[in-house]
Amino acid sequence: MSVSTTIYTRTAVILHWLIGVCVLAQIALGLWMITIPKIPPGVRASWFNVHKSIGITLGVLILLRLAWRLFHRPPPLPATMPAWEKRAAQANHRLLYTCMIVMPVSGYLGSSFTKYPILYFGMKLPQWGWDSPVLKDLCSQVHLTAAVILIALIAIHIAAAIKHWLIDRDGVVQRMWFAPPQAASASIEPAPPRIQALERP
Ligand code: HEM
Ligand code: HEM
Numbered sequence: 463m464s465v466s467t468t469i470y471t472r473t474a475v476i477l478h479w480l481i482g483v484c485v486l487a488q489i490a491l492g493l494w495m496i497t498i499p500k501i502p503p504g505v506r507a508s509w510f511n512v513h514k515s516i517g518i519t520l521g522v523l524i525l526l527r528l529a530w531r532l533f534h535r536p537p538p539l540p541a542t543m544p545a546w547e548k549r550a551a552q553a554n555h556r557l558l559y560t561c562m563i564v565m566p567v568s569g570y571l572g573s574s575f576t577k578y579p580i581l582y583f584g585m586k587l588p589q590w591g592w593d594s595p596v597l598k599d600l601c602s603q604v605h606l607t608a609a610v611i612l613i614a615l616i617a618i619h620i621a622a623a624i625k626h627w628l629i630d631r632d633g634v635v636q637r638m639w640f641a642p643p644q645a646a647s648a649s650i651e652p653a654p655p656r657i658q659a660l661e662r663p
Contacts, residue, residue: 521566
């Protein structure tokens with residue numbers, strides 16, 4: 463089987479780890495910033511703006527990843543993996559994608575239904591929403607619920623990865639990493655002979 467059918471492509475790997483690390487940091491930031499006292503004013507608001515700016519950037523990256531994923535099939539899982547585990551992995555991934563979409567959308571909508579403008583790394587974004595405490599609360603509830611579900615899904619996801627890595631040792635974790643050098647060079651066609659080698663003095 464060729465390298466390209468056994469592991470994820472370079473684009474998928476880069477997007478997975480970039481988004482994965484940023485989502486974890488964003489969750490930590492979100493949970494920490496809501497504990498910042500409202501007095502003195504300013505500190506809490508500025509961290510909220512950092513969270514919103516990272517969240518919007520993540521939303522765009524996640525959309526790119528989803529669009530990319532819709533046109534690319536994942537490499538097949540090892541034949542040794544039981545069917546229930548394959549179905550569980552697929553369900554986990556689908557739910558992860560769903561939460562990764564719901565989080566930035568609910569955050570952005572919630573922040574749009576307040577009288578405060580959204581500052582994207584200091585730049586004021588066009589304000590199309592209106593001040594509606596009811597809609598804001600609804601979006602906040604969705605944001606919080608999706609955050610709890612996302613944390614549980616990530617915990618299951620990481621636990622499964624550790625099981626495959628340390629117990630099953632079936633190469634599932636290596637699928638989400640870059641091809642080893644010998645595999646990468648094996649997938650490259652042999653270089654044509656150098657011109658100098660053909661020239662005779
Ligand atoms: C992948 C993206 C995101 C993740 C993982 C994330 C995660 C979180 C978490 C864990 C919390 C604390 C729990 C809670 O109160 O809900 C939180 C709160 C919050 N987030 Fe996000 N967030 C994301 C995107 C955004 C975006 C794009 C915005 C706004 C533009 C935003 C605005 C807020 C606000 C205002 C709060 C404070 C609580 C509230 O008013 O709902 N978040 N976020
Ligand atoms: C230490 C942390 C992590 C490890 C070790 C890890 C490992 C992996 C591995 C090995 C796969 C491929 C599994 C397979 O094909 O069945 C995978 C896929 C995936 N991971 Fe992670 N992951 C981590 C963190 C995250 C985080 C934080 C997220 C989301 C916020 C995430 C979202 C996904 C998604 C959506 C897929 C499915 C990829 C696809 O087929 O499009 N991962 N991960």
